[in-house]
Amino acid sequence: MSPTIKDVAKRAGVSIATVSLVIQNHARITTATKTKVQKAIKELNYHPSRSAKGLATKTTGNIGFILTDDHFLQTEPFYTKIFLGTELGTRGTNYYVLLATIARDFNSKDDLPRFILERSVDGIIVAGKATQDFIERIEKLDIPIVFIDYYPTTGNFFTVLIDNTNGGYVATKHLIDLGHKEIGFIGGDIPHPSIYDRFAGYKQALESNGIKFNKKNCIVDEDDPSRPNGYNAAKKILTQNKKITAIFACNDAMAIGVMQYCTDNGIKIPNDISLIGFDDVEADILLNPPLTTIKVPKFELGTEAIHLIENVIRDKSYNNKKKILVPIELIIRNSTKELK
Amino acid sequence: MSPTIKDVAKRAGVSIATVSLVIQNHARITTATKTKVQKAIKELNYHPSRSAKGLATKTTGNIGFILTDDHFLQTEPFYTKIFLGTELGTRGTNYYVLLATIARDFNSKDDLPRFILERSVDGIIVAGKATQDFIERIEKLDIPIVFIDYYPTTGNFFTVLIDNTNGGYVATKHLIDLGHKEIGFIGGDIPHPSIYDRFAGYKQALESNGIKFNKKNCIVDEDDPSRPNGYNAAKKILTQNKKITAIFACNDAMAIGVMQYCTDNGIKIPNDISLIGFDDVEADILLNPPLTTIKVPKFELGTEAIHLIENVIRDKSYNNKKKILVPIELIIRNSTKELK
DNA sequence: CTGAAAGCGCTAACAT
């Protein structure tokens, strides 16, 4: 058995209350007794039990991380990287993060993740899109919540977001700077705020550079920003407007699909078509050619979410920075090229 | 405040002990009182508190998953996939898994992960290589331990392992079946049991097919099975024996390095050299050409580890299957080709 | 500044 607070109290010749106080670094403790107790702690190699502390303080030291099933399993490890980022974020804190998945179509018949029901988390991070039903259920739970890369359309939540609008702008601007004018946009799940904002950035860049927005250059009816949908979208867009010389795909998965379509059809990237993606997924660098893209710092999204939720847990009325915008970065590789 | 066991006891008109018993589905409870209590539970939407249960039973419902820093951060998401596999494995159980990383060179000055010190896990899974120092420290902890993809050289531990020897055999046999005779092997961190076994499989396949093992066809002095080391090894091996027509790289990371070396030097895969890797990493399919490899079911390694540790936690004297061998599978893509 | 003691919500003997 590992030593308990009693053991160190006995050894230090004080009461357990005192021990508890020095552990919490409480003010009114003489340096003398403090050192005495700390000595005993060290000698016994004592570490307080989390369960006991938890029961006494109604606090668990855990943060729940919730992901929908499809995001958990998707090929590009986007959200799982964000999850790993939270691990990074907890270093130096006293938190651990518990991972749970919910159904993509979570509804009123579904149970909430067990860690919520059993009160084994002090806060919840929701990464990516979740159903309205789910959000409403956790909302009334009186537990801190932080969203990552998604925000419910109604309400004022704590969120950490990618700077998508700017990203869309920068991506498109890069293409424009290369001399392109007929620039296609390929999007999937366009109602998703992240995709929507990237599209908005695309339009802004066009507009502020004197290029007229052309609906025929946009494929936005794919339901999901996935590789196969990128493939389909490429087919559509390149058939419907032969003059396109560059494509901005709303994410790398779709960009990879575009690339596959191009190789299948003898279209050379970047000679015939310049292609830029979004996300900066691992695979990009292995592609042929390596994909120019907008890098989103996935780890950072996770660490920021942890910092934010820590603040909210510490101070229930925290109201400082409800929205955190994580900056993006243009990564130029070989899939984009000056228009000759 | 969420309801406690007292609330449901009161509502059901029984004692809290009774409530506790029906929750645990204890035998000697009349169906009558059982339904009565269950009704109250439902009406109150009661869920037992994990902390309280934990304190009373010295049990936490958590399993610790430990990874070295370098494995956590490496480009190929191999071990992190195994971690995700554990999440899959916990579905339907009452466990959550806590992720923690330790230093690659963990030594006596380092602290154990906090979840061990604070006793907030019921068992520990160690994925990948860890220092002897670390292993010795956790060994004397009297807590169930399961290793994944690594086993300490001394001692009889619970482990879930890839069938590496067979994998090495199958990979090499594939090359032999294609008509190759001068088959190179490229390895890194050869003392690692997994790599060592793959190498052993390579030798076995050669031997049982009447091909003499040739030390000159093997590069096994790289310290790490990484992309850059694969690149270097390719350079060495292809310089030192010009007759090589096929290469078995001990993992996909090294195979990718080999591929990069080949493209840099005008060597065509699979026309000049057939190449097979090991692991079946996401990127393989995007490579040019797509990489033939040995698939290791990473999720399954995780789920198996959870099942195993569950058994050990449930029955401290569990002794049934100490080693679980997860089968591999040959995935033929386009980087290997019949020798003309 | 420190100690005594109640209590957090549950489990598990032990009684009944």
Add this chain to the structure above:
DNA sequence: ATGTTAGCGCTTTCAG
């Protein structure tokens, strides 16, 4: 078959 009760290891008033 069910109830009583003593903990589990810690925090936190409240006294001293």
